[in-house]
Amino acid sequence: MNSVADRPPHPPTSIAPPLRRRSDAPFFLVMGGISSGFILLIVLLLAADILFVSFDDFVAALKKPEIQYAFRLTLLSCTAAALLSVWVATPLGYLLSRFQFPGRMAIDTLVDIPIVLPPLVLGLSLLILFHLPVGGWELESWLRDRVGFPVTYQWPAVVLAQFTVACAFSVRTMRVTFDQIDPRPENVARTLGCTRGQAFLQIVLPQAWRGMIAATTIAWARALGEFGPILVFAGATRMRTEVLSTTVFLELSIGQLNAAVAVSLLMVLMAIVVLLILRLLGTELGS
Amino acid sequence: MNRPLLWMLGSIVVLGLLITTMAGVNFSSQTTSTDGQPPIVLYCAASNRAVMEAIRERYEDEYAREIQIQYGPSQTLLSSVDVSGAGDLFLPADDSYLKLAQQKGLIREILPIADMQVVVAVRRQDAENIQSLDDILSDSVKLVQASPETAAVGKLVQQTLQQSGQWDDVSAATVAYRATVTEVASDIVVGAADVGFVYDAVLHTYPDLVAVELPELKPAVSRVAVGVIDQSKQPTAALHFARYVSAKDRGLIQYDQQGFQTAGHDVWADVPELSVFAGSMLRPAIEDTIAAFEEREGVTVNRVYNGCGILVAQMQAGQHPDAYFACDQEFMNQVHDLFPQPVQVSQNELVILVQKGNPHNIASLKNLAREGLRVGIGHEKQCAMGWITQNTFREGGVQEEIMPNVTVQTPTGDMLVNQLQTGSLDAAVAYLSNAAGAGEFLDAIQITGIECSTAVQPWAVNKESSHPETASRLFQKICSTESQEIFAAEGFRWRLESDEIR
Numbered sequence: 036m037n038s039v040a041d042r043p044p045h046p047p048t049s050i051a052p053p054l055r056r057r058s059d060a061p062f063f064l065v066m067g068g069i070s071s072g073f074i075l076l077i078v079l080l081l082a083a084d085i086l087f088v089s090f091d092d093f094v095a096a097l098k099k100p101e102i103q104y105a106f107r108l109t110l111l112s113c114t115a116a117a118l119l120s121v122w123v124a125t126p127l128g129y130l131l132s133r134f135q136f137p138g139r140m141a142i143d144t145l146v147d148i149p150i151v152l153p154p155l156v157l158g159l160s161l162l163i164l165f166h167l168p169v170g171g172w173e174l175e176s177w178l179r180d181r182v183g184f185p186v187t188y189q190w191p192a193v194v195l196a197q198f199t200v201a202c203a204f205s206v207r208t209m210r211v212t213f214d215q216i217d218p219r220p221e222n223v224a225r226t227l228g229c230t231r232g233q234a235f236l237q238i239v240l241p242q243a244w245r246g247m248i249a250a251t252t253i254a255w256a257r258a259l260g261e262f263g264p265i266l267v268f269a270g271a272t273r274m275r276t277e278v279l280s281t282t283v284f285l286e287l288s289i290g291q292l293n294a295a296v297a298v299s300l301l302m303v304l305m306a307i308v309v310l311l312i313l314r315l316l317g318t319e320l321g322s
Numbered sequence: 323m324n325r326p327l328l329w330m331l332g333s334i335v336v337l338g339l340l341i342t343t344m345a346g347v348n349f350s351s352q353t354t355s356t357d358g359q360p361p362i363v364l365y366c367a368a369s370n371r372a373v374m375e376a377i378r379e380r381y382e383d384e385y386a387r388e389i390q391i392q393y394g395p396s397q398t399l400l401s402s403v404d405v406s407g408a409g410d411l412f413l414p415a416d417d418s419y420l421k422l423a424q425q426k427g428l429i430r431e432i433l434p435i436a437d438m439q440v441v442v443a444v445r446r447q448d449a450e451n452i453q454s455l456d457d458i459l460s461d462s463v464k465l466v467q468a469s470p471e472t473a474a475v476g477k478l479v480q481q482t483l484q485q486s487g488q489w490d491d492v493s494a495a496t497v498a499y500r501a502t503v504t505e506v507a508s509d510i511v512v513g514a515a516d517v518g519f520v521y522d523a524v525l526h527t528y529p530d531l532v533a534v535e536l537p538e539l540k541p542a543v544s545r546v547a548v549g550v551i552d553q554s555k556q557p558t559a560a561l562h563f564a565r566y567v568s569a570k571d572r573g574l575i576q577y578d579q580q581g582f583q584t585a586g587h588d589v590w591a592d593v594p595e596l597s598v599f600a601g602s603m604l605r606p607a608i609e610d611t612i613a614a615f616e617e618r619e620g621v622t623v624n625r626v627y628n629g630c631g632i633l634v635a636q637m638q639a640g641q642h643p644d645a646y647f648a649c650d651q652e653f654m655n656q657v658h659d660l661f662p663q664p665v666q667v668s669q670n671e672l673v674i675l676v677q678k679g680n681p682h683n684i685a686s687l688k689n690l691a692r693e694g695l696r697v698g699i700g701h702e703k704q705c706a707m708g709w710i711t712q713n714t715f716r717e718g719g720v721q722e723e724i725m726p727n728v729t730v731q732t733p734t735g736d737m738l739v740n741q742l743q744t745g746s747l748d749a750a751v752a753y754l755s756n757a758a759g760a761g762e763f764l765d766a767i768q769i770t771g772i773e774c775s776t777a778v779q780p781w782a783v784n785k786e787s788s789h790p791e792t793a794s795r796l797f798q799k800i801c802s803t804e805s806q807e808i809f810a811a812e813g814f815r816w817r818l819e820s821d822e823i824r
Contacts, residue, residue, distance in 0.1 A: 108344065115340040118333045155398065162405045187406060188392065190344045236327055244326045267402060270392035285393050288368030288504050290527030292511060
């Protein structure tokens with residue numbers, strides 16, 4: 036065995052020059068360049084819209100009673116659809132994330148159907164569902180005549196059409212959220228005597244809060260842009276089921292391009308305000 | 323309780339408030355009819371929105387009846403009507419959708435509103451450069467079209483240009499096909515295209531565009547019309563509004579202002595009164611149909627049944643009914659200036675009517691000349707039946723022999739039947755239809771070998787009628803399958819082809 040003393044001495048080395056720190060500029064240039072391409076596209080789109088429509092057009096559009104009504108209904112229905120979506124998406128996302136059960140794959144696939152289904156077909160499917168006679172019984176007739184709650188071509192149809200699509204996006208978001216939450220803390224809680232429900236409410240839910248805000252945001256935004264299913268299932272009746280997305284379509288149909296763009300800009304403003312509020316809410320709760 | 327859970331529970335309260343607010347907003351927005359009747363639901367093409375809103379407003383002011391209008395693309399609305407089976411009226415962008423709906427049994431009455439001519443749309447500053455089809459086909463011109471598969475205007479252009487053999491060139495020069503006619507117009511406005519085929523009425527809302535009319539597209543005309551949905555629970559109310567929309571002094575004023583071509587049509591009346599002159603022989607065949615028409619449409623039909631000679635005399639004396647249903651073409655010819663476009667609807671044969679069991683053994687016209695027989699016929703001046711009877715006698719060479727036995731000449735066949743029943747006649751020459759209700763005590767003997775013994779019944783609408791469309795709808799009702807069955811049961815033979823019904 037060679038002792039340390041037997042080892043040949045290290046050749047004398049000169050002091051290495053300090054590692055030259057390269058600039059990060061190219062990194063940020065490439066990343067920023069690619070990112071800014073998309074940002075620029077959106078900004079240019081908005082700028083084109085703003086240049087196309089005059090301020091007077093915008094004000095004139097806002098003064099129309101039917102657009103004011105559509106604005107109110109849009110705000111109310113989108114919020115209702117988003118809240119409903121999160122209420123449904125939270126348990127469904129959790130079950131899909133945490134448990135293996137028969138038919139899980141099928142349910143996982145079914146949840147995505149509203150996302151892949153062409154919007155008009157989704158509306159038509161809702162319409163068929165509510166008007167399909169089954170042995171002389173029809174859901175819409177029953178709701179209208181027995182329950183006193185007509186759905187088709189009424190405001191509930193707007194909410195339902197928005198909810199059907201928005202919820203699918205929420206479920207996806209919530210599932211990813213729960214996937215990313217370590218199950219160990221809730222398992223530990225259960226070993227300490229918590230029921231599964233207590234573990235979910237006290238351990239999982241507080242951790243999932245940011246995901247829930249994200250799911251609400253996505254659902255709200257998706258509901259805002261919903262158009263095809265509403266048109267088919269709820270119709271576009273003035274001062275009744277007309278929301279801003281259908282207003283844009285209707286204004287385009289009669290050649291009122293300025294009004295259509297003005298309403299679109301109103302939707303953008305509305306979305307910015309609501310989404311900012313939701314983000315602030317998320318930050319507040321997260322803290 | 324943790325904060326997220328608190329927020330989630332709070333969201334239930336918020337949701338409840340949202341739903342209550344939406345319900346409140348909707349209910350408060352409803353205009354209720356003074357008589358508490360349900361609103362009339364109209365499915366309307368989005369392209370008609372501007373004009374229809376103006377009409378709705380005026381109608382609601384005038385009649386305090388709520389009109390609920392659902393706007394959308396015509397095909398989408400048609401699918402909604404098909405699936406939901408709800409609603410009262412359907413007004414698509416053009417009547418091709420109504421024909422489609424009618425084929426599916428979704429639509430009953432169709433009320434024409436206005437016509438639209440296919441033109442070339444071009445930006446105002448480029449109008450000088452586009453004057454012919456060759457200009458459009460130039461390489462430097464970007465042409466967009468509505469798709470023949472999805473838009474009626476596209477289909478119409480394709481059909482028209484195919485007939486003139488120019489479609490292939492136009493199709494090859496087309497840079498893009500769009501789903502709707504408004505997309506074509508919008509493309510030209512924003513500069514994505516230079517020219518496109520659109521309806522002239524569409525351009526009314528595009529002040530930057532002008533129409534160039536091409537002789538090649540002259541036959542390309544579409545019609546806007548409103549149809550009454552078959553399953554409507556309030557057809558009379560629906561028809562009331564439909565008539566309002568299509569009245570020349572109501573809805574059509576708005577359509578006219580929007581650049582649609584409106585000509586003809588009814589004058590508005592809350593309860594229109596239609597006067598119809600008809601030969602007496604036609605009464606059993608059309609009376610029930612007219613009564614049903616009155617009930618469904620909410621109109622009054624003042625019908626006058628009489629011998630056609632008398633009716634013609636009344637018309638020549640100054641009475642001008644909205645429609646005339648003659649017993650024979652000959653009488654329609656006499657008032658041709660009032661009724662220039664008659665259509666032959668049915669035919670009826672002359673027969674010899676005798677007492678049940680034929681106690682006098684009459685087998686032919688010649689037998690009517692037997693001594694002592696009491697014969698009744700129609701009056702040749704007062705009714706078509708009498709006129710045809712005389713012609714038949716002449717053609718059969720028996721006129722001089724039979725006329726001494728003729729004890730009565732009446733203005734209608736019904737009177738002859740009555741007299742046969744009372745026993746005051748042994749035989750009568752009348753229409754087979756006259757005997758239709760008297761089969762229990764009369765026999766009918768066919769007259770063979772004489773062509774002119776058949777009467778043809780024409781219908782026509784007065785060219786001066788103030789309700790030509792209502793009269794046309796009455797005629798369509800008379801031409802319905804149920805009505806044709808009544809005609810057959812009353813001894814008439816139907817002869818009008820379905821494509822002649824207007």
